[in-house]
Amino acid sequence: MAGFPFDIVGFDLDGTLLDTSADLTDALNHALSLVDRGPLGVAEVMPMVGRGTRYMLERGLKATGGYDDELLARLYPELIDYYRANIARGTRPYPGLTGALDALKSRGVTLAIVTNKPESLAVKLIGELGLTERFRTVIGGDTMGPGNAKPSAAPILEMIRRCGGGRAAFVGDSIFDIEAGRNAGIPSVAVSFGFLTQPVAELGADVVVNHFDALVPALERLRADT
DSSP: OTTOSOSEEEEOTBTTTEEOHHHHHHHHHHHHHTTTOOOOOHHHHGGGOSSOHHHHHHHHHHHTTOOOHHHHHHHHHHHHHHHHHTTTSSOEEOTTHHHHHHHHHHTTOEEEEEOSSOHHHHHHHHHHTTOGGGOSEEEOTTTTOTTOSTTSSHHHHHHHHHTTSSOEEEEESSHHHHHHHHHHTOOEEEETTSOOSSOGGGGOOSEEESSGGGHHHHHHHHHHHO
């Protein structure tokens, strides 16, 4: 469809495209159990997601009795190995995702993922859910090197480059997503159904959607507003 305002739409992964809360909680609780820490519930873990699995583990340790660098270094490989082996047991796309991706594709939009999850895990996850062919590229929290995960603009700018350039927007559920878009100079869409750590209205996104059915109309409104 001619005239759609964006050539590229990028997405965060955890809490945006996919509800990964059950599998992330299981992996964190596995790591915690190795040092006799009690389990955390999904509602407790969801706000810990957004800056990558290492940060999630750090937060989980702090919440269950304390954290130090040696403990984090020892448990992190255990968490990753467990998560890799069980990555899609309870993970599901959010309602309306397939329809939204189809609608964007029909408008000639190139789709991409920029996540703070390690790239290898992100690639494995979308592969197991049969989503690989929908996205031109997947950029992880480690793709651009240390210090260049979201909210840095670097992965967003790399996304645009890999997708051939053009007008881009970014969709996410956290302040790191919205700030990354802002730092890269592109509009952002916040989803209200993700792993929110604050009211969605406080994220500062250009527009908020409550369901993926509203994504294409929201992107159309961004054209009118910008």
